[in-house]
Amino acid sequence: MNSGDTAWVLVSAALVLLMTPGLAFFYGGMVRDKSVLNMLMMSVSSIGVVGVVWLLYGYSAAFGPDLGAGLLGDPLRHFGLAGLLGSGSLQQTVPSAAYVAFQAMFAIIAVALISGAIADRARFGPWLLFVALWVTVVYLPVAHWVFNADTEDAAGNVVQRGGWIVNQLGAVDFAGGTAVHINAGAAGLVLALLLGKRLGWPGEPMRPHNVPLVMLGAGLLWFGWFGFNAGSALAAGTTSAVVFVTTLGATCAAMLGWMLVERLRDGRATTLGAASGIVAGLVAITPACSAVTVPGALVVGLVAGALCALAVGLKYRLGFDDSLDVVGVHLVGGLAGTLLVGLFASDSAPAGVSGLLYGGGFGQLGKQALAAVAVLAYSLVLTLVLGWLISRTVGFRLPAQHEIDGVDGVEHAETAYHFGGGAPHHRTAETAHATTRVGTTQTQETAR
């Protein structure tokens, strides 16, 4: 056990946790004021649901011993973290519990990312059900494929088998371009199609109601992402430091790339564009951060920023209401980063593989493409099954009138902002208003 590494992994876990509230603000600012609270809640509630799932059987299914063929870990071996809390239980040089905590945050944000695709129109209870099912059926196997490396003893013999993408295939996905971003982006696409367009989309203007909130969220995401990427080294050393600077470089270049596209296409570089470019760059460098040197990182970022800025327009051409561009940013950015490893990987970077442009031939590019397609296809199919089941049984989409009234009021009995008329002695009038919308007399304010 190494105390420096342990400290870094624990700090990184806390950094990655902060990404999910950051995502909540990033998304929350982009919706209309009548659904901002629900948008925050879709992210924040993922922390609750996935945290419990993870500690019970999630970690074990993703990182427990392989059940065969590298497809899934044993969900019961470490049920409730059994066998992982003793002082002898290590993951490389850090306590297993630190790794459990760190990886929990990845599962949490992966599912929270999906919520942006179905903003303003999903029922809250079915969303919680979806979170639990999606993490179990989609995320845990994919995390096993991508993150669960074989464990070897001192002599180099494999003592515990892991997942097929990281071990048999040998694709490079350092921190989750496939497992988190392609996975969530594909799921977002499926749910956007399954739930259908928001009422009025695309004819009615649906302006972001609070752009400063979006930038606050982007800032928190960027801050936390250093834990996501550099923490994935699982050690405080050269790899984490190199990953830190490639993450920085790609994100800066992506922000500039997105703003450049806007300046040329729309006439102005926007605040929302800068915030979006930051996230696009972070997404794209996530799989690549250990495999590229600084020039490669800058190219990955610039390409991702410009590409995602163009890709967010696709939904209008193709007619699917991916409300907050989970596809345009996370699926497209994740695919770009994963595939660009095959071009720009340099053997002088920590991962030590060579891409096409660094004399490595097409081999790595093929592995990257196969990993990306496998995760994409798995997520598309299984998310469709889960989403369809929820729609057909409990129902996933809000009734039309509730969507018009605003999801905050009908699903949470709350209003984000009281502009005017909010003085305390008007409580009676407010309560009457709230009860009309909720259709019940048991609101919080009555109870008070």
Added chain:
Amino acid sequence: MKLITAVVQPDTVPAVQQALGELGVLGMTLAEVQGYGRQGGHTEVYRGVRHSVELVSKTRLDVVVEDESAERAVTAVADAARTGTVGDGKVWVTTVDTAVRVRTGERGSAAV
């Protein structure tokens, strides 16, 4: 008594307040409003999508004054609110039947 209603650029409100104050007008009611006139709206772009914003933010202010002060007050408001650009707003005057000071019950001019 006259009710002077003005819809003006929000930035000009302090100047209007000062101009009316110099005339001895002791109160006014303000509201943030939205509307459109010849100025029309403007266009905003979010992630490449153009949104036409037709309603523009303005401030509406209501002042009740004595008949003989009305003309000077209207001029003061218009002068103070003028920037010379499209969208400076409008001022109009209506006759008021009566007014009541809520605290004392006084009516008419005494209530203004």
